[in-house]
Amino acid sequence: MKDTFKKTSANLVHQLHHRWLSCLCALFLSAAMISFAQAQEPWPTKPIRLIVTSPAGGPSDIASRVIADRLSKVLGQAVFIDNRGGANGIVGTQMLAGAKPDGYTIGMIQAGLAINPSLYDRVPYDPIKDFEYITQAISVPNVLVIHPSFAVNSVAELVSAAKAKPEEIPFASAGVGSSGHLSLELLQMSSNARFNHVPFKGGAPAVNGLLGGEVKALFSLALVSMPHVRSGKLRALAVSSGMRSSVVPELPTISESGYPGFDVTGWFGLIAPKNTPEPIVAKLHNEVVRVLNTPETRELLKNQGADVIGSTPGEWRSFIKHETEKWAEVIKVSGIGKQTIK
Secondary structure, eight states: HHHHHHHHHHHHHHHHHHHHHHHHHHHHHHHHHHHHHHSSSOSSOEEEEESSOOTTSSSHHHHHHHHHHHHHHTTSSSSEEEEEEOGGGHHHHHHHHHHHHHSSSSEEEEEEHHHHHHSSSSSOOOTTEEEEEEEEEEEEEEEEEOOSOOOOOSHHHHHHHHHHTTTTEEEESSSTSSSHHHHHHHHHHHHHHEEEEOOSSSSSHHHHHHHTTTOSEEEEEHHHHHHHTTTTTSEEEEOOOOSSSSSTSOOBBBTTTTTOOOEEEEEEEEEEEEEEEEHHHHHHHHHHHHHHSOOOOOOOOHHTOOOOOOHHHHHHHHHHHHHHHHHHHHHHHOOOBBOOOO
């Protein structure tokens, strides 16, 4: 009787073990099939959010809308703009870093990505490790622009005016640590002139401040400032890039104007949250570069003051590393100091 019970128990345990293994295998197979199906699912199948790390109307917003409109057509899905400005781009970039890495949230970032790690006491993401790089879209020179009522006609005259009235001439920027602010810091370091820095909350508000006569001068990206220069509402003195810009070749460089080695260029590009699938990143890169290189898009962006880049993901990541190191040195020498995110 005992032997029969033992045999029955053993058979029951064996059957239960077999069924458990069968269920486990079925679960693994089901999960694998789901993963395979998801991997094979065409992308995109729904609208894509493009987080722009600046307020509406700013330079990255202008470029983003040009790209989003054309990208929507080639992908067959809407690419909609979500402006998330604040803290020199940190607000929108942090949101991007925390987004689901499925290809349906990407970001248009600017120089703040490379500047902020040295500018702020803490940044809630790693600019290199926490993102997948798609492409650097465009490069834009800063243009030194002044209000038409300001009676100076060159960089030399502007510097002389500042030396005559130290820290009195109001000089705007798109915000502390922005490309325009660091251009101003470099000019002050190079010339020993001192201006009254007036930071605004973004490139568009800074230009509006200059148009309204609240400030006298501004380093503004050509994408935003040149339409106002061409209409006569602002006057341009020089560009901040090391060489003359192809979009405004008539303007001398700051370097030509007596300050050799002066070289600051604004830039914008696309990134995605870390672990966004490589095939999606590759498709985004290919389609964005294709869009950028159409004659229509190149001409439109050139007329706005931008040069098309369209770099590879690897080139884009290396560029950010180089910019991060460069701005760390500039911020250290200028003595701007560590800012606190507000």
